[in-house]
Amino acid sequence: MAIVARRMRPDEWTPSGVEALEANALIVVKSDDHRSVIAGPGAGKTELLAQRAAFLLQTGATPVPQRILAISYKRDAAINLATRVRQRCHQNHASRFDSMTFDAFAKGLVDRFGQILPERWRPRPDYEIMWTNYDLFSDFLQRQVGLPPPDIGTMADIQAITVKAFERHHLVGRPLPVDGWRKPTPTEWAADRFWQSSLHAGEKTKLSFPMIGRLAELLLRLNPMARDALRLTYSHLFMDEFQDTTQVQYDLVKTIFMGTNTVITAVGDNKQQIMRWAMAMDDPFAAFDANFGATRTPLYHNYRSSPELVRIQHSLAQALDPTSVEPVSKAKHAIDGASCTIWEFLTPQIEAARLAAFIASEMKSLGLGPRDFVLLIRQRPDRYANVLEPAFQAAGLALRNEASMIGAVTLQDLLPDEASRLVVGLIRLAMTPRAGRYWSECQEALRTLRGIGAEDKAAQVRFARELDAFAINLAKRHPAPPADRVQTVALVREVITFIGPDRLLAAHPAYAQGNWLGKILQATILHLTASAAGALDWAKALDTYEGVHAVPLMTIHKSKGLEYHTVIFVGLDDDAWRRSFIEDRIEAAAGLFVAFTRAKQRVLFTYCARRGTRVVIDSFYQLILGCGVKMLFVP
Numbered sequence: 001m002a003i004v005a006r007r008m009r010p011d012e013w014t015p016s017g018v019e020a021l022e023a024n025a026l027i028v029v030k031s032d033d034h035r036s037v038i039a040g041p042g043a044g045k046t047e048l049l050a051q052r053a054a055f056l057l058q059t060g061a062t063p064v065p066q067r068i069l070a071i072s073y074k075r076d077a078a079i080n081l082a083t084r085v086r087q088r089c090h091q092n093h094a095s096r097f098d099s100m101t102f103d104a105f106a107k108g109l110v111d112r113f114g115q116i117l118p119e120r121w122r123p124r125p126d127y128e129i130m131w132t133n134y135d136l137f138s139d140f141l142q143r144q145v146g147l148p149p150p151d152i153g154t155m156a157d158i159q160a161i162t163v164k165a166f167e168r169h170h171l172v173g174r175p176l177p178v179d180g181w182r183k184p185t186p187t188e189w190a191a192d193r194f195w196q197s198s199l200h201a202g203e204k205t206k207l208s209f210p211m212i213g214r215l216a217e218l219l220l221r222l223n224p225m226a227r228d229a230l231r232l233t234y235s236h237l238f239m240d241e242f243q244d245t246t247q248v249q250y251d252l253v254k255t256i257f258m259g260t261n262t263v264i265t266a267v268g269d270n271k272q273q274i275m276r277w278a279m280a281m282d283d284p285f286a287a288f289d290a291n292f293g294a295t296r297t298p299l300y301h302n303y304r305s306s307p308e309l310v311r312i313q314h315s316l317a318q319a320l321d322p323t324s325v326e327p328v329s330k331a332k333h334a335i336d337g338a339s340c341t342i343w344e345f346l347t348p349q350i351e352a353a354r355l356a357a358f359i360a361s362e363m364k365s366l367g368l369g370p371r372d373f374v375l376l377i378r379q380r381p382d383r384y385a386n387v388l389e390p391a392f393q394a395a396g397l398a399l400r401n402e403a404s405m406i407g408a409v410t411l412q413d414l415l416p417d418e419a420s421r422l423v424v425g426l427i428r429l430a431m432t433p434r435a436g437r438y439w440s441e442c443q444e445a446l447r448t449l450r451g452i453g454a455e456d457k458a459a460q461v462r463f464a465r466e467l468d469a470f471a472i473n474l475a476k477r478h479p480a481p482p483a484d485r486v487q488t489v490a491l492v493r494e495v496i497t498f499i500g501p502d503r504l505l506a507a508h509p510a511y512a513q514g515n516w517l518g519k520i521l522q523a524t525i526l527h528l529t530a531s532a533a534g535a536l537d538w539a540k541a542l543d544t545y546e547g548v549h550a551v552p553l554m555t556i557h558k559s560k561g562l563e564y565h566t567v568i569f570v571g572l573d574d575d576a577w578r579r580s581f582i583e584d585r586i587e588a589a590a591g592l593f594v595a596f597t598r599a600k601q602r603v604l605f606t607y608c609a610r611r612g613t614r615v616v617i618d619s620f621y622q623l624i625l626g627c628g629v630k631m632l633f634v635p
């Protein structure tokens with residue numbers, strides 16, 4: 001469908017980018033009431049939000065000058081959704097879609113209005129972000145908190161507070177009382193001590209993101225004008241991955257939007273809740289339905305996985321939620337042999353060699369690329385990479401640990417990032433002889449960033465000439481990949497100046513949070529320098545940058561939202577799972593579910609006695625074997 005700037009009637013509107021939406025998805029896209037959409041993996045939840053944004057903006061259901069606010073849990077998800085909307089909507093429409101993380105949203109409020117908070121809660125304007133962990137709270141409770149006044153409690157009361165409960169239940173567990181706690185309990189007293197010392201004691205105020213969320217909620221409670229401005233600005237609110245919402249985030253949304261005209265759409269999947277350790281609520285959907293009177297609308301399709309995988313997924317899903325309904329697979333079965341098997345090996349070395357040989361042979365017989373496969377690991381991927389990498393190399397394959405850090409960013413955050421992709425796209429456009437694909441991709445992305453409309457032919461022609469000239473000059477100045485960091489810095493600076501950092505920041509507010517754009521560009525420079533080292537030409541350097549020829553290896557957490565032809569889960573054993581299994585069995589099972597559901601055609605689990613037993617996680621084995629999955633010893 002053409003991307004049009006004009007307004008269209010709701011009955012004229014059709015989805016773009018996909019052939020059709022299932023009936024319930026279309027109902028949600030066009031709905032004018034609060035909806036909670038709980039749907040399984042691959043059901044097209046993120047796609048639904050992108051389509052709904054297009055519908056609301058193109059039909060005028062979000063009338064000018066009102067906007068849509070989309071809040072995601074993760075930065076890459078926020079950018080991904082904004083990009084999808086920009087691909088479907090004219091710039092005039094897409095510019096009224098604000099996609100950001102909860103943290104960026106709350107921080108923006110505190111930065112703008114924080115100084116109106118009462119003195120006891122007021123951060124200094126130059127406050128810093130505090131990254132909290134178990135040790136920090138443990139140290140506070142054991143050493144720094146001090147003795148409570150006798151009318152409040154005793155040291156024994158303070159010692160009875162567990163570190164685990166302190167942040168979640170006491171520090172940020174409830175909305176902040178404007179004037180502090182009148183008659184504090186010992187836990188409230190300890191929480192207040194933490195707040196006051198973080199806000200006022202040091203040279204600079206230090207705040208964690210959950211604390212910022214609580215302050216944002218308080219300031220909007222105290223400042224009806226700021227709150228009303230948000231209500232009037234946003235006709236619609238979207239919340240993606242809603243299963244990961246924390247109480248802090250939920251209370252903020254409630255304070256702003258409950259009982260107003262802003263229509264909320266929350267999508268997610270309880271069975272993929274793997275952020276309980278990061279304070280996700282137990283059942284945010286139930287709270288949302290009850291507080292906002294939302295209509296729950298399930299989706300029944302799975303556009304990702306083959307029918308056999310969907311059947312097994314459903315058995316796993318039922319272990320997490322006995323009421324879950326089996327989805328209908330809309331994907332075709334396209335492999336020979338079993339869709340899922342557990343492979344047993346004697347040693348990690350044999351395992352590495354057999355996996356490499358398997359992938360090499362599948363690539364050949366099915367015409368697949370290395371990135372159609374993924375190796376998933378529960379934790380500490382570098383330990384596994386050390387054994388797997390040499391075996392892959394011996395089989396003529398490259399393996400890449402996508403969880404590795406490039407400066408302050410993981411490789412996996414860097415690659416799909418729009419700024420990194422534009423830099424690489426522009427370099428490819430300049431350095432590739434027949435650059436047709438890169439030409440149209442760059443043109444489209446940059447025209448959108450510059451606000452050049454599809455019907456403004458004169459501006460398009462001017463921009464096409466500008467892009468041409470830029471590419472020709474870039475190729476002249478940098479005929480070969482950079483030999484060192486200094487050359488890379490000069491190159492990336494040229495490219496990013498052409499793109500316009502301000503345009504990127506305006507299109508994606510998430511870039512402003514914690515100087516994310518700066519970190520991405522630093523990582524781009526580091527990674528490009530490393531990829532160019534020893535590369536004979538630009539094509540090789542950029543292929544290495546993008547990992548075009550490497551099989552990715554990553555943790556389950558990093559695989560969320562992604563999809564692959566074949567998922568190989570390495571290490572289904574106690575060694576990898578014991579800790580998470582003992583700490584939170586449901587979350588561990590949700591992790592297994594997330595890993596399994598990334599696959600389109602095949603899942604392999606591997607077990608290797610040399611690495612660990614399978615006693616603690618025996619129930620996982622029973623569950624998987626109970627789905628009819630076979631175990632196979634691979635010599």
Ligand SMILES: Nc1ncnc2c1ncn2[C@@H]1O[C@H](COP(=O)(O)OP(=O)(O)OP(=O)(O)O)[C@@H](O)[C@H]1O
Nearest residue numbers: 018019020021041042043044045046047303304561
């Ligand atoms: N209506 C549709 N028709 C065809 N393909 C679709 C449709 N909706 C989504 N898809 C495709 O299905 C896959 C999964 O979509 P999406 O990522 O939106 O699902 P999701 O529900 O958010 O998944 P998950 O929760 O597992 O991350 C993607 O490849 C997407 O392009």
